[in-house]
Amino acid sequence: MTQAVMQFCKTESLTIGYEHHGPENGTPVILLHGFPYSPRAYDEIAPPLAAKGYRVIVPYLRGYGPTRFNSPDTLRSGQQAALAQDLLELMDALSIEQATLCGYDWGGRAACIVAALYPERVRGLVTGDGYNLQDIPNSIQPLDPQSEHRYWYQYYFHTPRGVEGLTQNRRALCELLWQLWSPTWARNAERFPLSAPAFDNPDFVEVVIHSYRHRFMYAPGDPALEGMEQALEKQPAISVPTISLCGADDGVGPAPEDDEDAHHFTGIYERRVLAGVGHNIPEEAPGETLKALLDLLQR
Numbered sequence: 001m002t003q004a005v006m007q008f009c010k011t012e013s014l015t016i017g018y019e020h021h022g023p024e025n026g027t028p029v030i031l032l033h034g035f036p037y038s039p040r041a042y043d044e045i046a047p048p049l050a051a052k053g054y055r056v057i058v059p060y061l062r063g064y065g066p067t068r069f070n071s072p073d074t075l076r077s078g079q080q081a082a083l084a085q086d087l088l089e090l091m092d093a094l095s096i097e098q099a100t101l102c103g104y105d106w107g108g109r110a111a112c113i114v115a116a117l118y119p120e121r122v123r124g125l126v127t128g129d130g131y132n133l134q135d136i137p138n139s140i141q142p143l144d145p146q147s148e149h150r151y152w153y154q155y156y157f158h159t160p161r162g163v164e165g166l167t168q169n170r171r172a173l174c175e176l177l178w179q180l181w182s183p184t185w186a187r188n189a190e191r192f193p194l195s196a197p198a199f200d201n202p203d204f205v206e207v208v209i210h211s212y213r214h215r216f217m218y219a220p221g222d223p224a225l226e227g228m229e230q231a232l233e234k235q236p237a238i239s240v241p242t243i244s245l246c247g248a249d250d251g252v253g254p255a256p257e258d259d260e261d262a263h264h265f266t267g268i269y270e271r272r273v274l275a276g277v278g279h280n281i282p283e284e285a286p287g288e289t290l291k292a293l294l295d296l297l298q299r
Contacts, residue, residue: 004020004021004046004047004058005020005021006018006019006020006066007019007020008066009090009093009094010070010093011090011093012089013070013071013085013086013089014067014068014069014070014086015067015068015070016067016086016090017060017066017067018057018058018059018060018090019046019057019058019059020055020056020057021046021047021049021050021055021056021058022049022050022053022054022055022056023050023053025055026050026053026054026055026056027053027054027100027123027297028054028055028056028094028096028098028099028100029054029056029057029099029101029102029293029297030056030059030087030091030096030099030100030101030102030111031045031046031056031057031058031102031103031107032059032087032101032102032103032104032106032107032108032110032111033058033060033061033064033103033104033105033106033107034103034104034105034106034107034128035105035106035208035211036174036178036195036199036208037195037280037283038060038065038194038195038198039058039059039060039065039198040191040194040195040198040283041104041195041282041283042058042283042286043286044283044286044287045102045282045286045289045290045293046058048290049290049293049294052294054297057090057099059090060198060201061083061086061106061107062076062077062078062082062083062086062203062207063076063078063201063203063204063206063207063208064198064199064201064204065197065198065201067201068201076207076210077210077211077214077222077225078106078208078209078211078212078214079210079211079214079215079221079222079225079229080109080110080133080215081113081222081228081229081232082221082222082225083106083109083110084109084110084113084117084228085228087101087110087111087114088114088118088121091121098120098121099121099122100122100124100125100126100293100297101114101122101124101125101126102125102126102282102289103126103127103128104127104128104129104245104279104280104281104282105128105132105279107128108127108128108129108132109134111125111127111132112125112127112131112132112133112238113132113133113228113232115239115240115242116133116232116238117231117232117236119238119239119240122240123240123241123296124240124241124242124293124296124297124299125238125242125296126242126243126244126245126289126292126293126296127242127243127244127245128244128245128246128247128279128282129244129245129250129253129255129281130244130246130260130261130264130271131238131261131264131265133232133235133236133264134215134232135233135235136214136215136216136217136232136233137233139215139217140216140217147253150251150252150253151252153177153212154215154216157208157209157212157213158212158213158216158218162209163205163209166205166208166209167205170199170200170204171199174192174196175188175192175196177252178192178280180251180252181250181252181278181279181280182247182249182251182277182279182280183249183251183278184249184276185249185277185278185280185284187283187284235264237264237266238264238265238267239265239266239267240267241267241268241296241299242265242267242268242269242270243269243271243272243292243295244265244269244270244271244272245272245274245281245285245288245289245292246271246273246274247274247277247278247279247281247284247285248273248274248275248276248277249276249277249278250277250278250279251278251279252279253279255273259271272292
C-alpha cells in the first residue's frame with residue numbers, strides 16, 4: 001500500500017492541509033471527512049485506491065488539523081456554502097478539473113453541493129446519508145421529538161454555555177458524539193484518539209459553533225457566499241452518478257426504511273443501507289465505501 005504524503009495548497013481564504021496518495025497523473029478522487037472526524041476516516045480506503053493508480057486527496061476541512069485561515073479578519077464560517085467553496089478552490093488550486101467525490105456529514109454536504117451546482121466538476125458521488133444540502137429557510141419547522149432529542153448537541157451549541165463547553169471539553173464532548181452516533185461500532189475507543197488531535201486547531205470551536213448556528217438562522221453567513229446560499233435555498237437536484245451509503249445504526253440520523261431523498265437525484269442513483277454501521281460510515285465500513293467508489297470509477 002502507498003503511504004500518504006502531507007501537502008499544503010493555498011486558496012483565497014485558506015492554506016489547506018491534505019494527505020496525498022497515489023500518482024499525480026491518476027484519475028482524481030477526493031475524500032471528505034465530517035464533524036467531529038478527520039482524514040483518519042479514510043485510512044483503509046485511500047491506500048487501496050492509490051494502489052490502483054488513482055490520485056487520492058484527503059483534505060482537512062476548515063477548522064481541523066493543519067488547515068489554517070490566511071487572514072485573522074476572515075469570518076470563521078462553518079456554513080454549508082463555505083465548505084463547498086473550499087472544495088471548489090482546492091480543486092482549482094490542484095488543477096483538478098473533475099473528480100469523483102466521497103463525503104459524509106460536513107464533507108458529504110460539501111460534495112453534494114458541488115455535485116448539485118457544478119456537475120461538470122464531478123465524475124461521480126458517494127454520499128453518506130443521501131441528500132446533504134441544508135434547507136435553511138425551513139429549519140424553523142420542528143421535527144419529531146425523537147429526532148429533536150438526537151440533535152441536542154446542536155441546540156447546546158446555540159448557547160454561550162455550549163461554546164464554553166466545547167472549548168473546555170472538546171475531546172470529551174466529541175468522543176461522546178462518536179459513541180452516541182456509532183453505538184454498535186466496537187472500535188470507537190481505538191480509533192477516536194487518532195482523530196482527536198485534529199480538533200486542537202485554533203479555529204475549531206468558532207467554525208463548529210458558526211456551522212450549527214447558521215443552519216438555524218441564528219448567525220449571519222459570509223456575504224461573499226450569499227449567492228451560493230440563495231442557490232441552495234432552491235434545493236437543486238443532483239444529476240451526477242451517485243451512490244448513497246446509509247448507516248442502519250446511525251445514532252444521529254438512522255436510515256429510514258423508505259428512501260426519502262431519491263427525488264433529489266435525477267441521474268444514475270443507488271441507495272445502500274449498511275447493517276451494523278453508524279454515522280462514521282467510511283471508517284466503520286471501509287470495504288463497502290471502497291466498493292461504492294470503485295463501482296462509480298469503473299463504470
